[in-house]
Amino acid sequence: MAEIRTRNPRPLSPHLQVYRLTMTMAMSILHRITGAALYFGTILFVWWLFAAATSRGFEALNSFFDTWFGQLMLFGYSWALIHHMLGGIRHLVWDTGRGLGPAEREFSAWATMVGSISLTVMVWILGLTLRG
Amino acid sequence: MTMRSPLSRVRGLGSAHSGTEHFLTQRMTAIANVPLVLFFVYLLVTLAGRSHAAVSATLSNSTTAIFLLAAILSVVIHMRIGMQIIIEDYVHHDGLKMSLMMANTFFSIAIGLCAGFAILKLNFGL
Ligand code: HEM
Numbered sequence: 001m002a003e004i005r006t007r008n009p010r011p012l013s014p015h016l017q018v019y020r021l022t023m024t025m026a027m028s029i030l031h032r033i034t035g036a037a038l039y040f041g042t043i044l045f046v047w048w049l050f051a052a053a054t055s056r057g058f059e060a061l062n063s064f065f066d067t068w069f070g071q072l073m074l075f076g077y078s079w080a081l082i083h084h085m086l087g088g089i090r091h092l093v094w095d096t097g098r099g100l101g102p103a104e105r106e107f108s109a110w111a112t113m114v115g116s117i118s119l120t121v122m123v124w125i126l127g128l129t130l131r132g
Numbered sequence: 133m134t135m136r137s138p139l140s141r142v143r144g145l146g147s148a149h150s151g152t153e154h155f156l157t158q159r160m161t162a163i164a165n166v167p168l169v170l171f172f173v174y175l176l177v178t179l180a181g182r183s184h185a186a187v188s189a190t191l192s193n194s195t196t197a198i199f200l201l202a203a204i205l206s207v208v209i210h211m212r213i214g215m216q217i218i219i220e221d222y223v224h225h226d227g228l229k230m231s232l233m234m235a236n237t238f239f240s241i242a243i244g245l246c247a248g249f250a251i252l253k254l255n256f257g258l
Contacts, residue, residue, distance in 0.1 A: 036218060039211045042243045049250035052191055058184045065181055074180050078173055085169055088162045095159060127177025 023109040030113075031087040034080040041077055078123065083116035154213050161210035168203035175200075192254045204247045212240035 019025070051058040064070045090108050093099045099108055175196070179187050190196060215236045223229045 032218065035211070035214050039215055042207070042211070042247075046243055046246045046250065049191075049247055049254075052184065052187050053250040053253040055184055055188075058187075062181060062184075074176070078176055081169055081173055085166060089166065092159065092162060123173060124177055127174070127180075131178060131182075 023113070024105055027087060027090075027109040027112055031084060031091070034084040034087070037080050038077075038084060041080065044073075044077070075120065075124065079116060079120040082119050082123070083112065086112045086116050086119075154216070158210060158213045158217075161206045161213075164206040165203075165210060168199065168206055171199050172203055188254055191251065192257075194255065197251050197255050200251050201248060204244055204251075208240045208244040212236060215240075 048061060051061050065074055090099070090112055093108070099105060175190070179190060191200070216233060219229060219232045219236065223232055
């Protein structure tokens with residue numbers, strides 16, 4: 001295609017920084033961030049599985065998960081899984097052509113956020129009481 | 133204007149001779165991931181901090197093992213495609229892109245093999 005040069009360059013489309021962050025934008029990037037975090041989180045899972053399979057280093061890993069940082073990591077890991085799952089279901093609904101209207105996508109963005117936090121808290125309360 | 137026949141467009145066969153498989157596989161594994169990940173979260177909250185004896189007893193149950201193997205298979209395929217999409221979006225240098233794509237594939241296969249090996253070992257006690 002021939003290049004068109006103008007004397008006064010037209011403004012380029014504004015960069016990310018000038019947009020006000022909306023809830024749907026935040027959920028979009030969070031889906032990607034949680035996806036990538038889960039990707040690397042699989043290392044942790046394999047580490048734990050290996051420790052269980054060989055019993056080498058299992059107690060050390062367990063006492064790490066007993067610290068506040070370890071607990072936070074486990075909580076964050078489960079939240080990332082649940083958040084990405086809900087966001088994924090949101091994508092799957094969109095793939096059927098539904099839920100794309102402005103009000104609907106705003107609602108499902110909030111539902112994903114509120115849902116992931118409350119589900120994660122509920123799941124841990126349930127898990128810890130089931131265990132007794 | 134396009135020189136491609138309607139049939140080849142429907143099939144998604146451009147010059148790369150492929151196109152929609154990744155999209156469809158990503159959706160299929162996403163659907164499979166839902167029950168498998170819920171099961172995994174259940175394991176996570178009930179096993180976190182438990183003794184080695186309790187953890188290995190749970191993981192050496194055949195139903196648990198089969199579900200975990202299924203989860204690993206589905207997740208590894210899903211996360212490889214997902215990471216490839218992320219790489220394609222942000223990395224525009226061809227050489228670097230190719231290297232990262234390869235690293236992504238190696239990583240995904242390694243995770244799948246290591247996890248599968250550990251689960252089989254827990255169950256067959258090699
Ligand atoms: C709980 C079940 C899950 C569901 C329903 C799900 C669903 C999805 C969907 C629909 C996409 C495509 C998003 C798009 O088109 O922009 C996606 C992307 C992705 N998923 Fe998942 N996923 C799940 C679990 C996982 C897990 C366990 C991992 C990693 C270990 C993972 C890693 C990724 C990555 C890296 C991407 C690419 C992110 C992006 O392109 O922004 N997902 N997921």
